[in-house]
Amino acid sequence: MAEFLLLLHDEPTRLTRLSPEEMQKAIEKYMAWTKKPFYKGGKRLTQDTGRVIKANGGKPRATDGPYSETKEVMGGFYTIEAADYDEAVQLSLTHPHLEYGGTIEVRQVWAM
Amino acid sequence: MTTPAETGPLLDHLFRRQAGRIVAHLTKLMGPAYLELAEETVQEAMLRALQGWPSQGIPENPAAWLFRVAHNLAIDAVRRNRTLREKTDAMVAELTRSSSALLDDPAVEERLRDDELRMIFLCCHPEIPRDSSVALSLKTVGGFSVREIARAFLADDAAIAQRLVRTKRQIRETGLTLDAPSPSEMEARLDAVLEVIYFIFNEGYTAHEGDELIRLDLCREALRLARLVAGSSLAQPRVHAVVALLALQAARNEARVDAAGNLILLDEQDRSRWDQKLISLGFHHFDLSMAGGPVSRYHAEAAIAATHARAAVTGSTDWPTILELYDQLLALNPSPIVELNRAVAVAKVHGPQAGLQAIEPLEVDAKLRHYYLLLATRGHLLLELGRYKQATDYFRSALECRCSEPERRFLRRKLDDAAKWGRFPTCQL
Numbered sequence: 325m326a327e328f329l330l331l332l333h334d335e336p337t338r339l340t341r342l343s344p345e346e347m348q349k350a351i352e353k354y355m356a357w358t359k360k361p362f363y364k365g366g367k368r369l370t371q372d373t374g375r376v377i378k379a380n381g382g383k384p385r386a387t388d389g390p391y392s393e394t395k396e397v398m399g400g401f402y403t404i405e406a407a408d409y410d411e412a413v414q415l416s417l418t419h420p421h422l423e424y425g426g427t428i429e430v431r432q433v434w435a436m
Numbered sequence: 437m438t439t440p441a442e443t444g445p446l447l448d449h450l451f452r453r454q455a456g457r458i459v460a461h462l463t464k465l466m467g468p469a470y471l472e473l474a475e476e477t478v479q480e481a482m483l484r485a486l487q488g489w490p491s492q493g494i495p496e497n498p499a500a501w502l503f504r505v506a507h508n509l510a511i512d513a514v515r516r517n518r519t520l521r522e523k524t525d526a527m528v529a530e531l532t533r534s535s536s537a538l539l540d541d542p543a544v545e546e547r548l549r550d551d552e553l554r555m556i557f558l559c560c561h562p563e564i565p566r567d568s569s570v571a572l573s574l575k576t577v578g579g580f581s582v583r584e585i586a587r588a589f590l591a592d593d594a595a596i597a598q599r600l601v602r603t604k605r606q607i608r609e610t611g612l613t614l615d616a617p618s619p620s621e622m623e624a625r626l627d628a629v630l631e632v633i634y635f636i637f638n639e640g641y642t643a644h645e646g647d648e649l650i651r652l653d654l655c656r657e658a659l660r661l662a663r664l665v666a667g668s669s670l671a672q673p674r675v676h677a678v679v680a681l682l683a684l685q686a687a688r689n690e691a692r693v694d695a696a697g698n699l700i701l702l703d704e705q706d707r708s709r710w711d712q713k714l715i716s717l718g719f720h721h722f723d724l725s726m727a728g729g730p731v732s733r734y735h736a737e738a739a740i741a742a743t744h745a746r747a748a749v750t751g752s753t754d755w756p757t758i759l760e761l762y763d764q765l766l767a768l769n770p771s772p773i774v775e776l777n778r779a780v781a782v783a784k785v786h787g788p789q790a791g792l793q794a795i796e797p798l799e800v801d802a803k804l805r806h807y808y809l810l811l812a813t814r815g816h817l818l819l820e821l822g823r824y825k826q827a828t829d830y831f832r833s834a835l836e837c838r839c840s841e842p843e844r845r846f847l848r849r850k851l852d853d854a855a856k857w858g859r860f861p862t863c864q865l
Contacts, residue, residue, distance in 0.1 A: 340483055343581030344451035345653075347482045354490035355445060368491035400491065 334399030455579030507535030683718035824858030
């Protein structure tokens with residue numbers, strides 16, 4: 325089994341138009357997903373641009389980023405267990421994030 | 437067979453319910469002019485829950501969490517709003533005081549119910565056009581979104597949004613308040629509320645091509661609002677009649693369609709699928725509706741629904757009583773639709789020929805001439821009389837009228853029957 329990192333990209337304005345009923349449904353779906361057997365862990369990130377530090381020729385400098393606006397942010401990440409990329413993608417396809425228009429980036433964790 | 441609804445970790449419809457009562461409460465604290473601010477605040481609180489709960493877990497008391505966060509957001513919003521000026525401090529103080537209230541305190545519960553009630557009466561103020569009252573009630577008290585309301589009424593989002601903006605402006609500009617109606621205006625105000633509630637229910641109950649789920653939600657919300665009014669000091673016998681009517685009709689919701697989404701007429705429904713809990717609720721309020729006072733149209737309609745509900749076995753319906761009740765209803769609320777329904781009862785009691793005669797005068801009404809139910813009823817009675825050719829014509833005309841997809845399928849089925857039997861005249865009995 326290999327470990328995969330799921331990066332959930334988000335547009336913060338995307339969910340603001342959901343109705344209360346839809347918000348509740350969304351909470352329930354997101355929570356239900358974390359109860360799945362392949363789920364290992366995850367964290368939610370604050371809804372801002374974050375900071376990027378670049379070497380800047382020996383004088384490291386922090387700037388807002390990697391996205392310049394808060395139109396798109398990294399909403400959070402999960403780790404899951406899967407045999408290979410195919411399976412990891414299959415499992416990720418069941419995530420409600422996609423139903424609500426979000427994007428999921430799937431990366432395999434290096435293992436020796 | 438019914439499968440139990442999938443239940444999440446949260447109480448069903450918790451957010452929608454809480455949205456309504458928190459908006460009502462914040463509007464009470466800040467004043468109806470700030471209804472929009474209250475709505476935005478509650479929406480933001482729900483969004484925070486959506487962002488936080490999936491990773492942090494659901495708080496022990498989700499309703500209290502939403503209540504508190506919405507208050508805090510409202511306090512921030514009031515502080516930021518420079519147009520409030522000298523009113524700011526008083527509003528912040530009011531919101532702060534309220535935010536520490538404990539939701540499990542019965543006195544607080546009572547107050548929140550009272551806020552919701554005042555809000556319904558504001559939304560249904562006789563000065564507000566009915567369609568606007570309906571949309572505003574669903575939005576502010578019901579916790580429905582613009583899109584959900586639009587879906588329920590087959591309108592577009594922009595039109596509903598526009599209507600809500602206009603209505604809120606009207607409330608601001610005419611200075612409508614959340615004060616309880618004075619005794620002199622009580623009757624008219626209560627009637628306006630009941631009319632809106634009944635309208636919401638009928639929109640949900642009438643089969644149209646709208647989304648099935650949202651229609652059931654409308655019925656549920658109308659019943660909830662009616663019970664809210666019935667449980668208050670403003671209740672009068674006719675409010676109980678409305679609760680009875682809604683509950684008894686809603687009890688049949690499940691039995692009205694088959695698995696394929698086809699309509700099943702009352703006569704052919706599997707009565708074991710009628711919701712017994714709603715039926716008992718209906719009869720309970722039906723009894724309360726008899727506590728004196730004038731007889732309203734709702735009394736007559738509830739009595740008709742109760743007579744149907746009493747017939748536990750198909751074919752045991754007491755049609756003579758129903759016909760008498762339709763006569764009463766017609767006197768209380770003369771309308772061509774009531775007359776059409778009465779004609780069906782006439783046919784049941786005195787035969788299809790008498791039913792046809794009762795329908796005839798309605799056909800001069802220009803508005804009804806293209807009403808599919810009138811044509812379909814006529815077709816149905818002709819079918820019973822064995823006049824297949826004419827029945828076919830009427831079902832065909834009915835199909836040309838505006839009606840929903842399930843209704844259309846139903847009419848096609850009837851048309852097929854008429855055509856089939858018409859082809860084999862020897863089979864006529």
